[in-house]
Amino acid sequence: xxxxxxxxxxxxxxxxxxxxxxxxxxxxxxxxxxxxxxxxxxxxxxxxxxxxxxxxxxxxxxxxxxxxxxxxxxxxxxxxxxxxxxxxxxxxxxxxxxxxxxxxxxxxxxxxxxxxxxxxxxxxxxxxxxxxxxxxxxxxxxxxxxxxxxxxxxxxxxxxxxxxxxxxxxxxxxxxxxxxxxxxxxxxxxxxxxxxxxxxxxxxxxxxxxxxxxxxxxxxxxxxxxxxxxxxxxxxxxxxxxxxxxxxxxxxxxxxxxxxxxxxxxxxxxxxxxxxxxxxxxxx
Numbered sequence: 001x002x003x004x005x006x007x008x009x010x011x012x013x014x015x016x017x018x019x020x021x022x023x024x025x026x027x028x029x030x031x032x033x034x035x036x037x038x039x040x041x042x043x044x045x046x047x048x049x050x051x052x053x054x055x056x057x058x059x060x061x062x063x064x065x066x067x068x069x070x071x072x073x074x075x076x077x078x079x080x081x082x083x084x085x086x087x088x089x090x091x092x093x094x095x096x097x098x099x100x101x102x103x104x105x106x107x108x109x110x111x112x113x114x115x116x117x118x119x120x121x122x123x124x125x126x127x128x129x130x131x132x133x134x135x136x137x138x139x140x141x142x143x144x145x146x147x148x149x150x151x152x153x154x155x156x157x158x159x160x161x162x163x164x165x166x167x168x169x170x171x172x173x174x175x176x177x178x179x180x181x182x183x184x185x186x187x188x189x190x191x192x193x194x195x196x197x198x199x200x201x202x203x204x205x206x207x208x209x210x211x212x213x214x215x216x217x218x219x220x221x222x223x224x225x226x227x228x229x230x231x232x233x234x235x236x237x238x239x240x241x242x243x244x245x246x247x248x249x250x251x252x253x254x255x256x257x258x259x260x261x262x263x264x265x266x267x268x269x270x271x272x273x274x275x276x277x278x279x280x281x282x283x284x
Contacts, residue, residue, distance in 0.1 A: 010143035017083050025084055026229040032076030040072025041065075049275045056198045056280070057270055070271035074116070081230060082119040085151050088230070089126065096227070097124045097234035101220050107132075107158075107175040109208050109219045111239070113186035113262050114274035116224040117232065122155045122182050124222075124234050132180040133158030135166055156182065168211065175215045183208055186262050187277050194281060195256055198263045202280040209254035212241055219254070221261050226272070237261055 020028040040046055046068055053064035081088065088094060101108060110132065112121040125132045134156040139145040152160045158179040161170065171181050186197075189205035197204065212219050219239035227233050239261075242253040266273045 006141045006143055009141055010147075013144055014147070017080075020080060021084060025081070025088065028080050028084065029077045029230050032078075032080035033073035034076070036076030036079075037069045037073030040075070041069060045276055046072070048278070052275050052279070053270065056200060057267075067271040068275070071273070071275050074272065075274070078117045078119050081117055082148065082151050085120075085154050088120075089123065089154065092127055094231045095120075095123050095127065095234070096232065097236075100124045100128050100130070101218065101236060101238075103128075103130050103178075104217075105178060106215060106217045107178050107180040108217055109175070109212050110180050110182045110222055111185055111208050111219060111258065112182065112222045112224065113265065114184060114277075115186075115262075115265055115269075116226045116272045118184060118224060118274075119152070120155070120232060121222045121224050123232070125180060126155050126157070130180055131158045131178070132156050132182055133161055133174055134182040135161045135163050135171070136184070137163050168207070168214075171207075171211055172215055175211070175217055181211070185258065186273075186279075188279050193252060193255065195252065195259060196263075197259050197279060198266060200280050204255050204259060206251050206255060208239075208258065209251040212239075212254070213243075213247065213250060219258075221258065223265055225269075 020031060023031070040049075049068045049071055050061070050064045053059060053067050054061060057064075059067075110122070110125070112118050122132045122134065132155075134152060136152070139148060149160050158174060174181060185205045185208055188203050190203050192203045192205040194201050195204050196202075208219050211217075219241065221237035221239055223235040223237070225233040225235065239254065240257055242250050244250045244253065
């Protein structure tokens with residue numbers, strides 16, 4: 001069935017993109033929001049979004065439903081804006097940030113979360129001519145994946161690396177060659193360690209900490225904040241690299257620090273985070 005479904009979905013996807021590309025980007029983004037905010041409320045996964053919002057933010061059902069609508073709407077905005085990235089990056093007035101971390105001989109580990117438009121987290125480094133590679137999960141549909149990888153590659157000149165294929169040695173080599181590495185490390189990772197996320201235990205990836213200790217490079221967290229329409233602000237956070245007597249303790253403390261920063265972002269603007277994933281350990 002995939003041989004039929006994947007091309008059909010792609011044709012519908014590309015048709016919508018073509019029609020929206022004829023409109024001003026602000027309007028296209030709003031249409032994307034409207035479409036997915038309404039569609040999302042009808043899919044089964046919305047129950048998970050609402051349940052997690054209620055449980056982990058301790059809010060009532062009415063507020064959870066309000067947030068869930070915005071969560072789904074944000075996905076639509078993000079897709080449209082990434083598809084139109086070629087024109088967006090020519091309008092650098094849409095991206096506001098103070099001085100970015102300076103370039104060194106070694107690349108840095110850049111981390112962000114699925115927050116606001118995370119797809120655009122690498123923009124400041126692109127605009128300041130710092131080559132960056134991103135590690136990401138590919139779309140299941142190969143036709144859509146080719147299109148979206150093409151768009152991401154306009155931001156990440158260092159490469160778009162499949163998270164299922166890239167190795168630690170690949171990342172170390174890139175960093176030593178002066179390329180920054182972008183990682184999204186806010187989702188569940190069964191091969192990681194169990195630490196608090198929004199006050200509840202969840203499996204957390206250790207890659208940023210392990211690679212930072214190995215390469216002796218910096219970790220910079222990037223918060224993307226939607227301002228007005230398709231305008232974004234960026235904040236940069238230096239992650240403290242602890243050097244404990246035990247390497248495992250160092251990794252644990254670094255990742256605890258990262259999870260605390262992520263949690264603060266989410267608590268300040270809950271509807272900007274992607275609540276669709278099973279982030280926490282489920283008790284049986």
